[in-house]
Amino acid sequence: MSLQWEQVVVDSADPAALSHWWAEALGWVFVADGPDEYEIRPEPDRMPGLLFLQVPEAKKGKNRLHLDFRPDDQATEVARLLALGARRPEQSYGAFSWVTLQDPEGNEFCVLGGGTPHT
Template sequence: MTLQWQHVIVHSADPVALGQWWAEALDWVVVHSSEEEFTIRAEPDRLPGLEFIRLDEAKKAKSRLHLDFVPDDQDAEVARLEALGAKRVDIGQGDQSWIVMADPEGNEFCVLGRRGQQTAP
C-alpha cells in the first residue's frame, strides 16, 4: 500500500481569512475556496498543501503540531511576517536560535536560522 501526503489540516474560526494570510505569508496559490474550507499549495498540482477547515471552537492550548520554516534571512523574514500580522510568542522554548511565532488565530510556527545552519527543534 502506498500513501500520498495530501494536506496538513488547520482548524480555523475563519478559514478564508486565515488561508489567505498563509497564502500571502508563503507566496502559495489558492486551489479551493468556500465558506467552510480553503486550500493552498506551493503550486496548483504540487502536494502537500494546507487546508483550512472551519471549526467554531477557540484554540485552547499550545498547538500539538506546528510548521518549521527555514528562511534565507531570519530577521528579515520575522519582520515580514510581523508586518503581515504574526506575533512572536513564548511557549517555554527558552533562549533558542529559532523564533516561535503565531499566525492571526494563534497557531504556532517556527522561523529557524538560515539554511544550512540549523536543525529543526
C-alpha cells in the first residue's frame, strides 16, 4: 500500500484567521495562503499539514476528531496557547493527564502531560 498522509482538513467560518492562529500556535509555515484555501505545514516540504477551508455552517457539538500535542512543559504551553486566544471548553471531559482546549472557532485539541509518546 502506498498511502501518504498529506493533511488534515479543518472546516472553518474564517479560514484566514484560524489558519494564522494555528500557524502562530504551532510555529508552522504557510504553503498556501488564500483566497480559497490556507495550508500550513511544519516546513514547506514536510507533511502532514493543516488545510483550512471555509464552510457556511457553524461547528456543532464535540469534534469527532481532534489533535493531540505533547509539549516539553504542559503548564507553560497551556498558558501560552491561552494567551494566544485558545480557551477552555465549557463542558468538562473529566480529570485527565491532558488539558483540553479549544481554538478560536471552538475546535477541541489536547495538550498532553508528561511521559513519552507512543511509538
